Amino acid sequence: xxxxxxxxxxxxxxxxxxxxxxxxxxxxxxxxxxxxxxxxxxxxxxxxxxxxxxxxxxxxxxxxxxxxxxxxxxxxxxxxxxxxxxxxxxxxxxxxxxxxxxxxxxxxxxxxxxxxxxxxxxxxxxxxxxxxxxxxxxxxxxxxxxxxxxxxxxxxxxxxxxxxxxxxxxxxxxxxx
Numbered sequence: 001x002x003x004x005x006x007x008x009x010x011x012x013x014x015x016x017x018x019x020x021x022x023x024x025x026x027x028x029x030x031x032x033x034x035x036x037x038x039x040x041x042x043x044x045x046x047x048x049x050x051x052x053x054x055x056x057x058x059x060x061x062x063x064x065x066x067x068x069x070x071x072x073x074x075x076x077x078x079x080x081x082x083x084x085x086x087x088x089x090x091x092x093x094x095x096x097x098x099x100x101x102x103x104x105x106x107x108x109x110x111x112x113x114x115x116x117x118x119x120x121x122x123x124x125x126x127x128x129x130x131x132x133x134x135x136x137x138x139x140x141x142x143x144x145x146x147x148x149x150x151x152x153x154x155x156x157x158x159x160x161x162x163x164x165x166x167x168x169x170x171x172x173x174x175x176x177x
Contacts, residue, residue, distance in 0.1 A: 033157075040138065045128060052123055053097070057082060057090035059127065062099065062116065066124040070113040073103070100121060 025031050038101060045056045054062070060080040065071055068079065077087050094100035099120035105111040116124065139147055164171075 016177060044131060044134060047134070048127070051130070052127060054094075054099070054123070055090070057086050058094050058099070061087065061090050061114070062120055062124050062127070065100065065114060065116045066121070069114075070105070070115040072111055072113050076114060094120070 041056055048054050048056065048059050057080075060082060061076055062074055064079040069074075071079065072093060073087060074084075076082075076091070077084050080087065080089075091100065091102075094114075095102060097119075098117055100114050101117050102112050102114055104126070105113045139150075142150060
């Protein structure tokens with residue numbers, strides 16, 4: 001049975017990337033962003049499950065509806081950066097829990113919109129202070145200047161990630177991202 005090398009030994013030689021350069025996963029910024037986001041989501045998700053009986057996809061939809069009001073499901077897909085199937089499953093659970101309702105759009109009867117029920121709006125009001133407290137605790141390791149710089153940097157990366165998505169994962173020179 002093969003044995004795994006300890007992490008300290010495994011780092012002795014980095015893997016070689018396609019261009020011949022070394023690539024340490026723990027130094028690759030997209031990986032680090034994904035890990036931080038996943039750890040935060042797991043922590044927040046645990047809180048939501050325990051306190052409110054909802055999962056991350058439901059929370060995203062609730063917050064989108066809280067911020068934007070009645071919204072068509074296809075717009076929720078865009079607002080939450082989730083795929084249609086995930087939005088559909090989460091929407092179904094939210095309707096079953098009486099947190100969201102579906103109705104015809106009064107401006108266009110062919111279109112359906114999702115909206116918060118009173119119970120859904122109440123949960124949003126309860127959730128917001130909880131996630132703000134978690135955010136404050138998480139960011140407490142940064143001073144005000146670092147927080148502002150992080151916010152600016154993430155905003156720029158957010159925009160850039162939208163560009164990359166529109167390019168189908170290819171940079172303008174045709175290479176993969």
